Amino acid sequence: MAAIAPRADATEELPRATGRQLRTVLILLVPGLLWLGIFFVVPLFTLAGTSTQTPSGSGIPGEFVQTFHLANYWDVISEYKGHFGRSFLYSILATALCLAIGYPLAYLIAFRAGRARNLLLVLVVAPFFTSFVLRTLAWRQILSDDGWVVSSLKWVHVIPQDMAVTASPLAVVAGITYNFLPFMVLPLYSSLERIDPRLIEAGGDLYGNGFAVLRKVTFPLSMPGVVAGTLLTFIPASGDYVNAALLGNNRTTMVGNVVESRFFRVVDYPTAAALSFILMAIILVLVVLYVRRAGTEELV
Amino acid sequence: MSTGIKARRWLGRHALHIYGVLAFAYIFTPIAYVMVFSFNRPARSNLTWRGFTLENWTNPCNAPDVCNALGNSLKIGVASTVIATVLGTMVAFALARYRFRGRTTTNLLIFLPMATPEVVLAASLLTLFLNMRVQLGFTTIIIAHVMFSISFVVVAVKARIASLDPRLEQAAQDLYAGEFETFRRITLPLVAPGIAGAALLAFSLSFDDFIITNFVSGDVNTFPKFVYVSAGRGIPADAYVIGSAMFLLAMAIVLAAELFRWRRAKNL
Incomplete structure (x- = not known):
């Protein structure tokens, strides 16, 4: 099995594999990478291929021929721009909410939790242990207009009396926020935890008040976590359709809902493929722009 | 010192902890909901509370x-x-x-x-x-x-x-x-x-x-x-039972591992 590297330390350069070690590396890598190659990379090409197909004309649903019909993309963009808009609006809102809710929580766990740190981290990911669909449905009940949560919020005038929460964009954003919160808290925690507490003390010694230290020292140092957390929240959120399907109405549907229905209800694979491809392309562009702007190359 | 100032100081010192309690309450709300409704008296759907029963737990494969x-x-x-x-x-x-x-x-x-x-x-x-x-x-x-x-x-x-x-x-x-x-x-x-x-x-x-x-x-x-x-x-309420049971099982595994680590760390 793996040959033991003599000085494999995180801080030192790893040894360059040669000869027999190279063979070991190959044996270790090939099965896993082959799996990803065949079932992740190749499908992206078949997806691209499918996205430019047109119906075969035989009248049989589900039969398409390759005609390199790039106009599929324009059709899809003009027909579903509302869905793209909502997908990105909802996921950006939810990501911002996750950051606002998650940052103080990650800060608390990293700096104030003492021995309970690991336990609290487990509690943050606890929702993962109940079914995703079940807890989304639970929110539908909890946030229903005649439930006690909405009525008490109306009673204290946090939300207007005549506002509907059931099957509204608000419920969809709330659901996405809840479901992806752990993806925000974990990277935030791991980058906050790495900050040398002496730097924060030094900020205090230099007469920075709590807020100034947070703004000038802690937050900038936690930037890698902020970037990783926002990406890990935003990317799955923008492709999600379960929250929109279970918590929203037919005017809150996102790109994922269309992809699903084009595959299963209307047998229209090219449209679904083109939609998925555009979604991925937009996400890729947004991620590159964002990472550049946030000025960090650290992604995971 | 007046009680008002004292209360404000106390709140300032503990604000983050209070926030933590609220945040975890938020995280656990739907989980608690699923658990509570796993004890609901069965009917065609499981949306309104009809009364406590252990029936779903004793016979989770009913549906x-x-x-x-x-x-x-x-x-x-x-x-x-x-x-x-x-x-x-x-x-x-x-x-x-x-x-x-x-x-x-x-x-x-x-x-x-x-x-x-x-x-x-x-x-x-x-x-x-x-x-x-x-x-x-x-x-x-x-x-x-x-x-x-x-x-x-x-x-x-x-x-x-x-x-x-x-x-x-x-x-x-x-x-x-x-x-x-x-x-x-x-x-x-x-x-x-x-x-x-x-x-x-x-x-x-x-x-x-x-x-x-x-x-x-x-x-x-x-x-x-x-x-x-x-x-x-x-x-069916049985789905809520399975959801709750899986949650409890996973938490038990994680907590047991954590406990094991604590005890080992103490012995070393």
Whole structure:
């Protein structure tokens, strides 16, 4: 099995594999990478291929021929721009909410939790242990207009009396926020935890008040976590359709809902493929722009 | 000092803790909801409270299909966890221990599936299966679950290997242990908790996956798919029992592991 590297330390350069070690590396890598190659990379090409197909004309649903019909993309963009808009609006809102809710929580766990740190981290990911669909449905009940949560919020005038929460964009954003919160808290925690507490003390010694230290020292140092957390929240959120399907109405549907229905209800694979491809392309562009702007190359 | 100022000071000092309590209350609200409604008296749907009963817990397979779907989910979860953990651990060792040409590409290939929305992974896999005329079912679900779990296993195990003290392995070799023996008696036991954690993660990803499963499952039912499909006509309370039981089981495993670690840390 793996040959033991003599000085494999995180801080030192790893040894360059040669000869027999190279063979070991190959044996270790090939099965896993082959799996990803065949079932992740190749499908992206078949997806691209499918996205430019047109119906075969035989009248049989589900039969398409390759005609390199790039106009599929324009059709899809003009027909579903509302869905793209909502997908990105909802996921950006939810990501911002996750950051606002998650940052103080990650800060608390990293700096104030003492021995309970690991336990609290487990509690943050606890929702993962109940079914995703079940807890989304639970929110539908909890946030229903005649439930006690909405009525008490109306009673204290946090939300207007005549506002509907059931099957509204608000419920969809709330659901996405809840479901992806752990993806925000974990990277935030791991980058906050790495900050040398002496730097924060030094900020205090230099007469920075709590807020100034947070703004000038802690937050900038936690930037890698902020970037990783926002990406890990935003990317799955923008492709999600379960929250929109279970918590929203037919005017809150996102790109994922269309992809699903084009595959299963209307047998229209090219449209679904083109939609998925555009979604991925937009996400890729947004991620590159964002990472550049946030000025960090650290992604995971 | 007036009580007002005192109260404000106290609030200032404890604001973060109060926030923490509220945040965890928020995190646990839907979980508590699922648990409470698992004790609801059964009817066609489980939306309004009708009274306390233990009936659902004593007979969780009452509703047709629910346990069948659960069984499928467990089988798929175990199979894909085993494959993903083995393949991912192998890749993690190669990446953590060696420098080689193509390392950057490998890292990218590991990272990309995690940065792709599920619906895109699902749509692309389905187009592949449709083009190749592959029969959708258990095999295609397991293929898909292994695909999206590998990356998470690699990341988790790699982190564990990187945190090892290299001197332990050197000591073994100084004591005339061969490469294989060092690996088997020193490296593997030290990395094992990382591998176990990765396997738990892979299982929970597989068990809870809905979007990708929904695309590539054909007519095989899984637990999340069962819940989603029955959401329209009413979910039986048995599904809430299974959801709660899985939650309690997972929490028990994690807490037991944590307790074990505490006790070991105290003994060392």
